[in-house]
Amino acid sequence: MDGDAAGTRAGSTFGRYRLVRLLGRGGMGEVYLAHDTTKDRDVALKLLHASAAQDPGFRERFTHESQTAARLSDPHVIPIHDYGEIDGTLYLDMRLVDGSNLAEIVAAGPLPADRAVDLVTQVASALDSAHLQGLVHRDVKPANIQVTPSGFAYLLDFGLVVTGDADRLTSAGLFVGSQAYAAPERFDGGGADPAGDVYSLACVLYELLVGRPPFTANSISEMMRHHLLSPPPRPSVDAPRQLPAALDAVVAKGMAKRPEDRYATCGSLARAAAAALQGTPQSWGTTTTVPSAPRPAPPSSVPPPAHVSYPHSTPGSSGGPRYVTPSYAPPASYPAAPAAPPHRKRSAVPALVIAAVVLVVALVAAVAVLLTSGGSSSAPTTTAASTAPSVETTTSTAPSTTPTVTKAVQPPNTAICTPGTGEAFTSVAADRGSGVDGEPYTSCEFAGAIAAAYRARFTAPQSGTVAAVSPRAPDLGAISMSCTGESNIVTCRGGNNAIVYIY
Known part of the structure; x- marks a missing residue:
């Protein structure tokens, strides 16, 4: 029975599998709740459409999907039990996961910010694991994220995965991936790379927070213009509930038009979102010290940047934090960093003049002593340091920092x-x-x-x-x-x- 028709194969058998009911349809085929009669377990069985299986390109993609997914061991990737071909139909045997996909969940409304960030963090773990092996998903979207009743997320459908150096496995002109979550470079025919998954994950984060995708359109061309030209939307403005404005910058950087301006990894995006919620960014494996007083403003001779961006601290060579300006700066429409409190500058000019006068007086006195003594070797030599009056210099002591965390000893046994x-x-x-x-x-x-x-x-x-x-x-x-x-x-x-x- 061909699954391309409106009916389903539910109730029939496929090799050793008994097809119980249809779970869903996709561009490549159908997914069934099936029972493996050999291993006596229920599985999610993906069957490639019989007509598509005749296409060498589709066959290559399906085989690649199976091999790729089987190589990933991250807990947030659906495990692959088996794959192959039965009676001319390619199949993929996957673990059956209870729950709903994120598209169904967010259809009921936006999620609480902490839950949204938690789910994005789990998906980021799966994506970074794939990227480390040179694999790119290319179709990150809520419908491809399954969530169990306990809140555990799985990334689904690696059918669109490609290796970083692989040729495109699609027909000429066929756009792979969902346009609502596609990075700008995808519309220009750019190759798939991890930065595209970062962009898509940022779109997912926005949708979970707001309840709708970042951009809506009535045509592919309109959607393309949004991704290429429209500024990233601001969740703190669009969400029905109050959100930290810091999340706006996280989404904006994740959805930056240029791949090099985005977060380097999906995990970096997730950690930035978590830090935006907490208000105090912190990274593992480093000790962060926070100044207890505002840092002085830069000299007035230095022109201010076109866009104000919050500084962040990174470990310096001396162990303390050094502040750098991020390569990304959100648009001027985003909330600007609070202005530094005014401070007084004490001019160093008067002190320098006084020191110069004292030095001249000391030298004149020294010459006078030498002349009156007739150059005798027994005459005392008066130096500038001994004759100059002491000048009190006030220096400000750096503000105390929070104590560092002491490393724990190895636990017993x-x-x-x-x-x-x-x-x-x-x-x-x-x-x-x-x-x-x-x-x-x-x-x-x-x-x-x-x-x-x-x-x-x-x-x-x-x-x-x-x-x-x-x-x-x-x-x-x-x-x-x-x-x-x-x-x-x-x-x-x-x-x-x-x-x-x-x-």
């Missing part, structure tokens, strides 16, 4: 998985439990995966739940861990009595 550095939260340890022959009860591979998931979700030590797939037991799927963040150590517990420490 643990194996060090990541030694880290001398700074806090750079080390990872796994609980030994009742392991045999010194084997940790919690594997270091799983500990590393949990640590990565925690750092991707949280920008500072705090309590919350994360999940990751254990490389030693991938069939178990994502294992949830409950984490408690303290001043200098994070403890995550879950699974089969697993314990992971980040300190």
